Amino acid sequence: MTNSYFVGVDVGTGSVRAALVDRKGKVLRQCVKSIQTWNPENDYYEQSSQDIWSSVCHCVKDVIKDTKKENIKAIAYDATCSLVIFGRNGEPLTVSKTTKNEQNIILWMDHRAHAEAARINETKHELLKYVGGQVSLEMEMPKLLWLKNNLGNTWKQIWRAFDLTDFLTWRSTGTDTRSLCSTVCKWNYDASKMHWSAEYLTQIGLADLCHNNFEIIGQRVCEPGSAVGDGLSEHAAKELSLLPGTIVGTSLIDxxxxxxxxxxxxxxxxxxxxxxxxxxxxxxxxxxxxxxxxxxxxxxxxxxxxxxxxxxxxxxxxxxxxxxxxxxxxAAGILLDFIVKSHPQYTNIKTKLFKDDFRHIYTYLNNLLEKMASERSFDDICYLTKDLHVWPDFHGNRSPVADPNLRGMISGLTMNSDEESLALLYFAFVQALAYGTRHIIDNLVEKYKxxxxxxxxxxxxxxxxxxxxxxxxxxxxxxxxxxxxxxxxxxxxxxxxxxxxxxxxxxxxxxxxxxxxxxxxxxxTSTHAYHNRKYHVFLQMLAHQREYEDIMNEK
The missing domain is CATH 3.30.420.40 (ATPase, nucleotide binding domain)
Structure with a gap:
């Protein structure tokens, strides 16, 4: 296999990427193409399987164009944990209040299914212990329950419901399999028994999915990295400019x-x-x-x-x-983007960077932080935020609190609106994300051993x-x-x-x-004591938010 290459395809939130990769894991060539997202109302995010597949084909054809097809031994996919819905004959079926069939994907970050997630969690079913005690509204069962409760016409016509990763392997091979990764992580599949739980689906109000041996949500679940069917179908191979029968690997979430x-x-x-x-x-x-x-x-x-x-x-x-x-x-990268772009200095800095070889704004802010620390004779930039503290859950908390209703908090704001104030605010949010990671680590190691x-x-x-x-x-x-x-x-x-x-x-x-x-x-190690103190403040902000909720809920 000295001249063997593999194609990896990643479908992210805003784009499709493909890469030609050799046996040593080196990316030899890659291509990126943006995909469309509809945001018809607050917390609703929808995409199109047709648009995504078209972008996949574009990117794959680009990365393999200078490589002999017979040297490409396999292709495999990863994707966001988004819900894809099809009607009879594999036609896209709307998930949108707009009723447009093109919009047949509920994106992972869509938060429409609050009530449905709460209903599922009220059951306290044993399978929920595998999702930290409660299902997330970003997972697929709450979204399917939302479709049943709100788009009855769609619900009656569903032929298949796929995780986006499994749609890609099905579209490539014509073989209807599901990845153990997507089903166990996002669909409450019982991995201990390697079977769907009819009792669970019935209890949460989705007994319809049990019909015909669970064919809507998948009858065959495969381990990641196993081969799917007979490889690329004739039709998909032509679309991707690869050889029919090229091996397709069972996928993973991105x-x-x-x-x-x-x-x-x-x-x-x-x-x-x-x-x-x-x-x-x-x-x-x-x-x-x-x-x-x-x-x-x-x-x-x-x-x-x-x-x-x-x-x-x-x-x-x-x-x-x-x-x-x-x-x-x-929310991580998208949170930093939001904070930076909503600051009064953002436009001024972008204008300045436009004249200075398009330097990335985060590089600019990082350099500014180093300059500020030097001017203040600080040994490390971390000390710049001694009086500025952030709780970063502007889009709810996934881990370890598991509360989508938590909100962001900032302590230590001033009336300054110069570049330095933007740099400090941005850095405080970077640190807050790191304290959030420590919160997850401590929860796992200290509390759960x-x-x-x-x-x-x-x-x-x-x-x-x-x-x-x-x-x-x-x-x-x-x-x-x-x-x-x-x-x-x-x-x-x-x-x-x-x-x-x-x-x-x-x-x-x-x-x-x-x-x-x-x-x-x-x-x-020289900064550990300082960060321990700031981490204590970080945890106090969570406690204070709970206190404020209690006060406002008093009658």
Whole structure:
């Protein structure tokens, strides 16, 4: 397989990306194409499966155009955990109050199903223990229940309901299979029995899904990295410009693909750091952070760890033989964008950058923070926010509080509206996201006695922000590793294809062979005491928000 290549496709929130990847996990070529999102009203986000598939075809054809088709051994996908609905004959079926069939996807970040999630959680069904004690309104069962309650005409016509990852493999092969990753993580599939629970579906009001042996939601569930059907269908192969029969790997959710890519990554160590090698290579000690629009916090254990507000343990959801725990922040990159773009100085800085080689605004703000710290004779930029504190849940809390109704808080604002005030506010939010990660870690290790973490690995857009990564290392008191190959979500997708094509022994071996190496970022022990104090303030802000709620609910 010396001239073997694999295509990885990642369908994110705002774009489709494809990459041509070699056996060493190196991305040789990639292509990006934006996809459309409709936002018809507050908290409603909808997409089109036709638009997404068209973008997939465009990107795949671009990345393989200079490669012999026979050398491309497999293709595999990852995608956001969005709900895709089809009517008879596989035609798109609307999920929208607009009734437009084109809009047949409820995006992962859509929060319309508040009431339905609450109803499901009221059942206190035993399966809910695998999602931190309560289902999230971002998962698929609340969204399906919303469709039943609000779009009866759609509900009566549903032929198939897919997770977006499973739509892509079905569209590629014509074979109706589902990934164990998507079903167990987002659909409340019973992985311990490898079967849908008719009792659960009936209890939550979705008994309709039990008909014909659960054919609407999938009768065959496969492990990630296994081959789907007979490979690419004639029709899909023509659309993708690949050979019919090209192997298609069972997919993963996008964040999980990033975690798969990173779990096999090894830190490059200096001679002085060799003593860290065994702890950094311990798979159970790794937390993978996939940092983009939102952030997902992934970790694996041999024994199950059940924790409130942290999803899982999901058996086999990424790697066979391991339980997955999944924490997360619903708004991360999108939150920083919101804070920066809503500040009075944003337009002025963008104008300035336009004249200065389009330097990225976050690079500009990071440099400004370093300058401010130097002018104040601070040993570290972290001290700049001594009097500025943030609780960052502007879009609710996914982990570990698991409360979509939590809101953001800021303490320490002034009337300043200059560039420095923007830099400080932005940095306070960066730190708040890192304190949120520490909150997840502490919840798992201290409260639920999980195996202690020894390192964090980062990929995604925010992983390219050195201040974001360093803040996490310092605040969580853990070393961080940034893979040399930045596009680890795409590499993770390609790994699924490589495993399906049997390029390596199994998926864990595939991850180790293709995971590559990364840069080690050490935690600054000199700032630990300071961050411990700020973390205490962080937790107090949560307690205060609860107190304010109680006061306002008094009668």
């Amino acid at each position: 964040a999980h693909a990033g975690a798969l890519g990173m779990f096999g990554c090894r830190a490059r160590l200096d001679a002085d750091d060799k003593k860290l090698e065994s702890s950094l290579d311990n798979l159970e000690g790794k937390m993978a952070l996939i940092c983009g629009t939102s952030t997902c916090h992934m970790s694996l254990t041999h024994e199950p760890c059940m924790a409130h507000g942290v999803w899982g343990p999901y058996f086999g959801a990424i790697l066979p033989g391991y339980f997955l725990n999944e924490g997360g922040q619903s 999980r195996v202690p973490y020894t390192s964090m690995l980062f990929c995604g857009g925010l992983a390219k922000n050195n201040i974001y990564v360093q803040a996490h290392a310092d605040i969580c008191h853990l070393p961080a590793v940034i893979p040399d190959e930045q596009e680890m979500v795409l590499v993770g997708a390609a790994m699924l294809g490589a495993c399906a094509a049997r390029a390596f022994e199994n998926l864990e071996a595939t991850s180790k062979h293709m995971g590559g190496t990364g840069v080690l970022i050490k935690s600054k």
